[in-house]
Amino acid sequence: MxxxxxxxxxxxxxxxxxxxxxxxxxxxxxxxxxxxxxxxxxxxxxxxxxxxxxxxxxxxxxxxxxxxxxxxxxxxxxxxxxxxxxxxxxxxxxxxxxxxxxxxxxxxxxxxxxxxxxxxxxxxxxxxxxxxxxxxxxxxxxxxxxxxxxxxxxxxxxxxxxxxxxxxxxxxxxxxxxxxxxxxxxxxxxxxxxxxxxxxxxxxGHMGQIAEVLMGGERPRIGNALYGAFGRDFTTSDGRRVMVVAITSRQWQGLVDALELGSDVSSIERSLGASFVSDEGLRFQHRNELFGIVERAIRSIALAELERRFASKGACWSVYRTLSEAIRDEPRFSTSGPLFxxxxxxxxxxxxxxxxxxxxxxxxxxxxxxxxxxxxxxxxxxxxxxxxxxxxxxxxxxxxxxxxxxx
The missing domain is CATH 3.40.50.10540 (Crotonobetainyl-coa:carnitine coa-transferase; domain 1)
Incomplete structure (x- = not known):
């Protein structure tokens, strides 16, 4: 107060x-x-x-x-x-x-x-x-x-x-x-x-969705994927589910570097004649190809190692938790902080x-x-x-x- x-x-x-x-x-x-x-x-x-x-x-x-x-x-x-x-x-x-x-x-x-x-x-x-x-x-x-x-x-x-x-x-x-x-x-x-x-x-309307519909688009149902950019849920080698998002160029590069996907991404870019670093919309359009390589990479890494890599490269992500787990395990939600x-x-x-x-x-x-x-x-x-x-x-x-x- x-x-x-x-x-x-x-x-x-x-x-x-x-x-x-x-x-x-x-x-x-x-x-x-x-x-x-x-x-x-x-x-x-x-x-x-x-x-x-x-x-x-x-x-x-x-x-x-x-x-x-x-x-x-x-x-x-x-x-x-x-x-x-x-x-x-x-x-x-x-x-x-x-x-x-x-x-x-x-x-x-x-x-x-x-x-x-x-x-x-x-x-x-x-x-x-x-x-x-x-x-x-x-x-x-x-x-x-x-x-x-x-x-x-x-x-x-x-x-x-x-x-x-x-x-x-x-x-x-x-x-x-x-x-x-x-x-x-x-x-x-x-x-x-x-x-x-x-x-x-x-x-x-503020988010452009009314204009989108009036121009002939209808927002598709895409499950846990993020509309208009790269983002989806993935599972680690030890069975933990994480949400990974890359909206900005920096977030995308951090994700690629953390998962050591540079050569795989470059190969897809060459085949498409596109650059995913500069265009988040392209990451969404070609999400299925990108989801595949990211899914394989994350599936081979345990959560603790993934956390270390993502932290070092500035990737944008979070592990899925219940509310009780969030309060117990996430320090930024701690009820002992100044907010509570x-x-x-x-x-x-x-x-x-x-x-x-x-x-x-x-x-x-x-x-x-x-x-x-x-x-x-x-x-x-x-x-x-x-x-x-x-x-x-x-x-x-x-x-x-x-x-x-x-x-």
Whole structure:
């Protein structure tokens, strides 16, 4: 955590990955984030992975360092309280992150009546407001037909990583800061919508894939091979599988030198009248010939020797590992490094917890904060944000409109 955004106050009403990750990024740069949840938790409060007792590790991970207030949204008094928190005064407040429907209870046009300079960042599924999640957007955009190989036939292969959720969360955080800067200069608030579908289609466009399709190309299914350059998985003599990639000329030359393939590669180049050093596309076009010689070379070398050779020549590669193996065996993923701190979480479990993925040189990295227990900050929010006295707070508890920590 850093203090670069210290003083900003963000209110979050969101579930799942994109919205909570947006606010998490802001919190890890120093913003104060107040998460409003229904009493008993929202739809992601028990989402997997979970502990043996059913506590969500997912929820604990995405809500680190936030303050939590639990409100009964089914009652008018509870909904009004949520609106008051979202639109509370303060020059660095009035920043709202949500994935609630655009025209519902927390519509920007309704909220800005109470605070005209309110900034709402609303994460949606489809740009027209229809519901969608990462996996349905991925299905609609064609990624599962690029993933896999001919062995899958015409069957789609879903990608396990929720890339559009993660990208949308990061893009929403960037959008909120851009809107906040504009407000500082002009006094104007406004609503920003970040649909997963727009993030997905724009990302493919940025990478040239839309243009590729419009010009008659359709991304083929090539298994573990890298599209457009040299890259594939190979197996060492002792049965370890490695991923080898050569995009740049330097990476290609390092691979050739490490495997002592100079004469074999030169022979293929002469037969084709081409140079693989200068053109990564040619390495892809003639990948089958190149895969063959690389496969034979790696198959004759044990992993330890391959690692030594690749390190000495600057080749780009990695051994395949499970996540547990990566945490245990790869020092660059070590949970004892500066990115992690071991904390006790609301579940009662104690485990290494990541802070900000960015390192600001010369800035102090502050301690990582665990997620709150649901409703842990209900009284603090009511007293410090809405300036209610203890009697009024007690009355809200007695009426069941708000809740603190249960159990």
């Amino acid at each position: 850093y203090e670069l955004l210290k003083g900003l106050r963000v209110v979050e009403c969101a579930s799942f990955i994109a919205g909570p990750s947006c606010s998490l990024h802001l919190q890890q740069f120093g913003a104060q984030v107040i998460r409003i949840d229904p009493i008993g938790g929202g739809p992601d409060f028990g989402r997997w992975p979970v502990t043996d007792a059913g506590d969500s590790l997912y929820w604990e991970g995405l809500n680190k360092g936030k303050r939590s207030i639990a409100i009964d949204f089914s009652r008018e008094e509870g909904r009004r309280l949520a609106v008051e928190i979202i639109t509370a005064s303060g020059p660095n407040a009035g920043l709202f992150v949500t994935n609630f429907p655009q025209g519902g209870l927390l519509a920007h046009d309704k909220l800005k009546v109470r605070r005209s300079d309110l900034i709402t960042v609303r994460i949606a599924g489809w740009s027209d407001g229809a519901p969608a999640v990462d996996y349905t957007v991925n299905a609609a955009i064609g990624i599962p037909f690029m993933t896999g190989s001919d062995k899958n036939g015409s069957d789609p292969v879903n990608h396990v990583l929720p890339a559009w959720d993660l990208l949308a969360g990061a893009y929403a955080a960037f959008s909120l800061l851009a809107a906040e800067r504009h407000r500082r200069e002009t006094g104007e608030g406004g609503e920003v919508t970040v649909p997963l579908s727009d993030v997905a289609i724009a990302s493919l 701190e071991t904390l006790t979480h609301p579940s009662g479990k104690r485990y290494p917890t990541p802070g900000s993925a960015a390192t600001f040189q010369g800035k102090q990295r502050l301690p990582v904060q665990a997620a709150p227990r649901l409703g842990a900050d209900t009284d603090w929010v009511l007293q410090n944000i809405l300036q209610l006295d203890k009697t009024d707070v007690g009355a809200l508890h007695d009426a069941g409109i708000v809740s603190g920590v249960v159990g």
